Amino acid sequence: MVDFRSALNKQLIVFDGAMGTMIQRHGLKPGQMPETFNVLCPDVVKGIHREYIQAGADVITTNTFGANELKLKGTGYTVEQVISRAVDLARQVAGDRWVALDIGPIGQLMEPMGTLSFEEAYNMYARQVRAGAQAGTDLILIETIGDLYEAKAAILAAKENSHLPVICTMTFEQSGRTLMGADPKTAVVVLEGLGVDALGVNCSLGPEELLPIVKQILSYAAVPVLVQPNAGLPEMVNGQAVYPMKPELFERYASVMVQLGVRMIGGCCGTTPDFIRAVRKAVNRLAPVYTSVDRTAAVASGSRTVVLDQGVRIIGGRINARHNEDIMRALMSNGFGDLLSEAIDQRGRGADILAVDVGLPDTLEGKIAEHELLPGVIREIQAVVNLPLEISSSCPAALEAGMRAYNGKPLVRWTARETASMEPLLPLVKKYGACILVSAAGKNGSPDNAVEGFKAAEDIVGFVQSYGVPKEDIIVDCGVPYKADRLGENMEAIEMIRLVKNKLGLKTALSIERAFAGLSHRYDEPVVSTFLVMALANGLDVLVSESMSSYLMETVNAFRSLTIRGE
Known part of the structure; x- marks a missing residue:
């Protein structure tokens, strides 16, 4: 036979x-x-x-x-x-x-x-x-x-x-x-x-x-x-x-x-x-007809797909126990009301994808088992919103539990600083059919500039692909901390976006709040908006925002209108 x-x-x-x-x-x-x-x-x-x-x-x-x-x-x-x-x-x-x-x-x-x-x-x-x-x-x-x-x-x-x-x-x-x-x-x-x-x-x-x-x-x-x-x-x-x-x-x-x-x-x-x-x-009477389909990066809930080649997509990043005290308190008290309110609010503000990170600060680690908590959080969120989710963690067991409980095709982010330590995660990404968001940080930590960051990204992408993860399912976070002066760092990120898009042909991501975090002088909204437009013009596919500020969304919507990149 x-x-x-x-x-x-x-x-x-x-x-x-x-x-x-x-x-x-x-x-x-x-x-x-x-x-x-x-x-x-x-x-x-x-x-x-x-x-x-x-x-x-x-x-x-x-x-x-x-x-x-x-x-x-x-x-x-x-x-x-x-x-x-x-x-x-x-x-x-x-x-x-x-x-x-x-x-x-x-x-x-x-x-x-x-x-x-x-x-x-x-x-x-x-x-x-x-x-x-x-x-x-x-x-x-x-x-x-x-x-x-x-x-x-x-x-x-x-x-x-x-x-x-x-x-x-x-x-x-x-x-x-x-x-x-x-x-x-x-x-x-x-x-x-x-x-x-x-x-x-x-x-x-x-x-x-x-x-x-x-x-x-x-x-x-x-x-x-x-x-x-x-x-x-x-x-x-x-x-x-x-x-x-x-x-x-x-x-x-x-x-x-x-x-x-x-x-x-x-x-x-x-x-x-x-x-x-x-x-x-x-x-x-007939012979097989072989059709060809161009695969592209896409994530999905159980009823909604977000394709990442149809204009910039927004990841709402407020459900983060490490950075959001309200979320941390809700998780510690085993109450999901605030968390679900955040999910609904971010959807209303225009988020296409919601990031979920229930990893607690180091001082609270061990009080709640993340691999037990994360599946329940995912189920609760998916019961009230139909947006795809980004599941973020530095714990492989938690990520597997989250991917298994998830209804759809998730996006996964490895949050540990050591890229090599994500090796146990990669067979799971393949098994559960997830997209993965990888950092361009190299083996020696932060790159000096975008060129070094690009080389690190090449190595990481090859490493991920060696586990059978399709190239189109890999998204590169171009907002790593570069060893440039703080004023030049963001321009390196924009150059990194351009290199990854043009030379690797991969989707790119950037956290807007992280790009301006820690600067000693105040940046006003026009400067941040201008930087965002520059990133979008150079090929940014995924914008991660914890604030989901109205001026950021207005900038994105204006860019979409002028470039007709939206759906």
Whole structure:
């Protein structure tokens, strides 16, 4: 059998259709779990697999869509029993076809909208993955997911408990968003960051309604795309959902999607073997279309993406326990009211991203465990604002806990002075698909000037990339303390921005307050604004501001208007 990952890059692949629809036709009783047919009616399940293979499917998916411990409760069967039997049945008839372990949503809303925690979801998915991998499945298909946070739990469970290829497909409503509000761009940014082998969309809509969503996904996705539409929109007939679309029309849409660049196609609700036969007919006439996508730096929450090549972006930096006494007191008293008020206020002032640093001053270290505190803070903030977050810390354990708890694709900042000490962090940045903000400070501390700072940045970027972190996910902080006189220091920062942009092609960042911190004489607002304009004109992509002052925002907005760099 050809390796599935290799085949992804060489051929079009046809998936099967609706197992649930077919089982209903074979006498599924109201309230009965389709997955129990693996034990009670194995010949029916094998027969369905065989029909889809005869129709031309390259991949058959196991009858395990709802085989998690929550849904199987009360059936008398364990997750392991159902999944091992399902994989065995598929294997008996698969021949040279691939067998995909089918994993659907758990069936309970995750926090903060529901009560299911991330780790509870992860553990349920991990149990399914281990059972499927042990039984001998070829790949894992995570499908019909409406919450990116749940998708993250499932993907991490798949990748941490197996070495199998992982595909994740989301389900979108007619609004063009998932149940929890993610648009196609956000779904792609988050799923690709987590390292899926392929991604896509399935269920909820027919091929006609899915076509605009598919086009958006293809415009962003660098990995292969799988589409599995329903057989049109259902109609209720005698109390049952009936799908009126004919296979011939489904075939035409399949042809259109493949010609747009879809590399894998199958069917969801209502798609019988006749529909897959029609898909096979369409695919046999066509060759793969290889699309190219220019990746760029982007961060995301669970429902919003901020792309860093669409004008300067603002990071609000007031949620910082090291520099903000109100935040420090709130954390010490375990009260998040002030912290959440800061998050909401900064969003209102125009922040695109919020920085979160809960590391306490040295005198208070040890009184609160940062790796225990940070995940809770992140969850609280994400419950009230949908902006992406920058997670800042000098503690690798805290950063991992924060990245794991985070819903979306975060930005991570390593705040320790010693750059080499961030080595334990880099595999985690890769694993969780984060962007990373690195300092240009060299091994010997502050550089003498921008040229030395640039050389240090080159070394650091190479070091980060050696751990598999994509170049576009690296942002360089150009505001390091230079060994120039205080008046010349800021001009070195501007030169550094220019060098990093023009020679490394990377995104740049600068903290405006830090740039003017510690100067013995007073700088007024026009001087700071002028400096900011110079930084923007030389290519500053990310402005970090703890004050979020109105004059700074007015300067940024004026620059955006004059240069038309905003969205």
